[in-house]
Amino acid sequence: MDPARPQSPIRLHRMALSGHSHRVELLLSLLGLPYENVDVDLAAGEHKRPAFLALNAFGQVPVIQDGDVTLADSNAILVYLEARYAPGSWMPREPLAAARVQRWLSVAAGPLAYGPSVARVIALFRRPDDPAPYVARAHQLLAVMEQELAHSPWLAGDTPTLADLANYGYVARAPEGGVSLGGYPAVRAWLRRVEDLPRFLPFARSPIGLDE
Numbered sequence: 001m002d003p004a005r006p007q008s009p010i011r012l013h014r015m016a017l018s019g020h021s022h023r024v025e026l027l028l029s030l031l032g033l034p035y036e037n038v039d040v041d042l043a044a045g046e047h048k049r050p051a052f053l054a055l056n057a058f059g060q061v062p063v064i065q066d067g068d069v070t071l072a073d074s075n076a077i078l079v080y081l082e083a084r085y086a087p088g089s090w091m092p093r094e095p096l097a098a099a100r101v102q103r104w105l106s107v108a109a110g111p112l113a114y115g116p117s118v119a120r121v122i123a124l125f126r127r128p129d130d131p132a133p134y135v136a137r138a139h140q141l142l143a144v145m146e147q148e149l150a151h152s153p154w155l156a157g158d159t160p161t162l163a164d165l166a167n168y169g170y171v172a173r174a175p176e177g178g179v180s181l182g183g184y185p186a187v188r189a190w191l192r193r194v195e196d197l198p199r200f201l202p203f204a205r206s207p208i209g210l211d212e
């Protein structure tokens with residue numbers, strides 16, 4: 001048995017429009033691991049029913065099942081897959097370099113999730129909430145990203161890491177939530193670099209919001 005290959009396809013419980021799900025599928029694709037998608041019907045409340053809550057008590061996608069391992073939380077899944085199947089390739093082990101990746105995983109779980117991601121969800125699902133504070137938060141985040149990516153090709157250094165995969169989706173689709181990327185040339189160049197990675201997997205587009 002090859003320890004670097006799953007014995008059977010990894011099951012990814014996901015929603016196609018979820019950037020949290022996309023980042024996991026992106027890594028599965030980049031690593032060339034066998035997997036199958038299990039679409040969870042969030043609109044029907046499937047994620048709050050006992051069968052799904054048994055996989056993730058928080059009632060959120062994504063969740064993976066890899067043999068006897070069941071694991072929720074997109075960034076935790078990224079860390080697990082990298083460590084199990086491609087150690088050192090997308091997450092450096094040198095302390096400071098690893099911490100720099102973790103810093104951006106925290107950004108993905110914080111300002112990214114509560115800025116451009118929410119602005120997009122409001123537009124996508126026509127929620128009655130005011131998108132303005134989320135759009136403003138998105139621009140604060142993009143300004144920082146722009147500053148850092150002006151000096152570095154990747155978010156956490158000279159090579160692509162989990163930091164880039166975790167942040168890609170909701171930045172790439174920020175225009176769908178009315179957040180223009182027009183003023184952020186370094187961010188746009190970084191998005192293209194991610195898209196040029198071998199076995200890159202695109203994130204679904206929706207015909208809403210701005211073009212770029």
Ligand SMILES: N[C@@H](CCC(=O)N[C@@H](CS)C(=O)NCC(=O)O)C(=O)O
Pocket residue numbers: 015018019020021042047059060061062072073074075109
């Ligand atoms: N921290 C979680 C957040 C996941 C998340 O927010 N998932 C959304 C879809 S993008 C979800 O399942 N929302 C349904 C809900 O919270 O009820 C992760 O990184 O996986």
